[in-house]
Amino acid sequence: MKGDTPGALGLRLWGRGMSPTYARADSSGLGERRRSRQKAMNSDKIDQIINTHQGQASSLIQVLMEIQEVNHWLPREVLEKVSEQLEVPLSRVLRIATIYKTFSLTPKGRHEVHICTGTACKVRGAQRVLDKVQNLTGIKPGETDMDDKFSLETVNCQGCCTLGPMMQIDGKTHSRMSPAEIADALKKYE
Amino acid sequence: MSKIILIIDGKEVEANEGMTILQAAQSVGIVIPTLCHHELLEPYGGCRLCTVEAEVRGRTKLVAACLYPVEKDLIVRTKSQQVDKIRKMILELLLAHAPDSRELQDLAKEYGADKNRFGKEPSFCIHCGLCVRYCAEVTKKNAICFIDKGTTREISFIPEIAAKECWNCKECFSLCPTEALQAAFVLAQALAFPAPTE
Incomplete structure (x- = not known):
């Protein structure tokens, strides 16, 4: 079954069905290409992360978070490995990995753009910032562009409402963004 | 093991420590409707259909019978206006998801629930977790x-x-309170079109 072309079949038939988080990335086989390119996550690193937690099942979320931090997404084979090593059923690993927004089951771009849509940022014009970023990058929240350069996400209040509308790129906060400043900010990233 | 005497629907019931209200009621043949309960599984408290009135030291509260442990001098009312109203509401909400479920329809008839009260959103699954828990436990x-x-x-x-x-x-197919076919469909889907693993 591994040789199938999930991109072609998957999306239509999955619909709201199983593994939506996997299916979404697979339109036009893009996810497939990206996946093969980004397979770099080596298993030594995973072993290392699991070892620091002494392979305890109770640290499942911690382990997943650290892998997410290093790799920016959680490939299926990594989840299988974690499930094996921590002796947690794969079903539970999948449930945890799909329930939290922190975890991504689809490959992410090199730079993660987070736009705050909390109440304060919203009234200060977060929508305009979001529109502008969407315009410039050509992606919607939750998506990654063709060159794996940016991933766009909307986030809730980051706790710095006086800086709104606020945009974070790779954890660096860009405050009081006006749509005009966004292009300059995005240009700095390769 | 010490015996606990409690009152369910005006009837004195003897129960063991650690039993739930539901188990105590079932032991004397009092019926409390349930959807997510299964004898072999840990109590889950997902559907809340087994909601009953429990009176402890003069205070009445609404609890899920499948989770609430019996205690001394507990007075339980499995049928009251408020309880019936809650069950009716729960059924109406569940019917929006699984309008064709036999089990739900029978209960709806009993509690006078209107299956068209809320806009239908048939996902068939009412998240009772029976299949998931049965497979795990x-x-x-x-x-x-x-x-x-x-x-x-x-x-x-x-x-x-x-x-x-x-x-x-x-x-797990036969456990489903809505439609066993749904599980069959999801299974077939998983086997025929597995999520890309590469």
Whole structure:
């Protein structure tokens, strides 16, 4: 079954069905290409992360978070490995990995753009910032562009409402963004 | 093990410590409707259909009978205006998801629930978790799980495990209170179009 072309079949038939988080990335086989390119996550690193937690099942979320931090997404084979090593059923690993927004089951771009849509940022014009970023990058929240350069996400209040509308790129906060400043900010990233 | 005397619907019931209200009621033949309860499984408290009035030291509260442990001098009312109203509401909400479920329709008739009260959103699954919990606790295969959260939460078979285990088991199908066919559909889907693993 591994040789199938999930991109072609998957999306239509999955619909709201199983593994939506996997299916979404697979339109036009893009996810497939990206996946093969980004397979770099080596298993030594995973072993290392699991070892620091002494392979305890109770640290499942911690382990997943650290892998997410290093790799920016959680490939299926990594989840299988974690499930094996921590002796947690794969079903539970999948449930945890799909329930939290922190975890991504689809490959992410090199730079993660987070736009705050909390109440304060919203009234200060977060929508305009979001529109502008969407315009410039050509992606919607939750998506990654063709060159794996940016991933766009909307986030809730980051706790710095006086800086709104606020945009974070790779954890660096860009405050009081006006749509005009966004292009300059995005240009700095390769 | 010490015996506890409690009153259910005006009837004195003797129960063991650690039993739930539901178990105590069932032991004397008092029927409390349930959807997510199964004798072999840990109590879950997902459907809240077993809500009853429990009176402790003069205070009445609404509790899920399948979870609430019996205690001394507990007075339980399994039928009252408020309880019936809650059950009716729960059924109406569940029927929006699974309008064709026999089990739900029978209960709806009993409690006068209107299946058209809320706009229909047939996902068939009412998240009772019977299949998921049965697979984890009884058969210990862990082939099916809940994924996602909130309104997009749904059951999902794990293709790698399902391909090996499910064909000869399918014990979860008959547990489903809405439509066993739904589980069959999700299983077939998982086997025919497994999530890309590469």
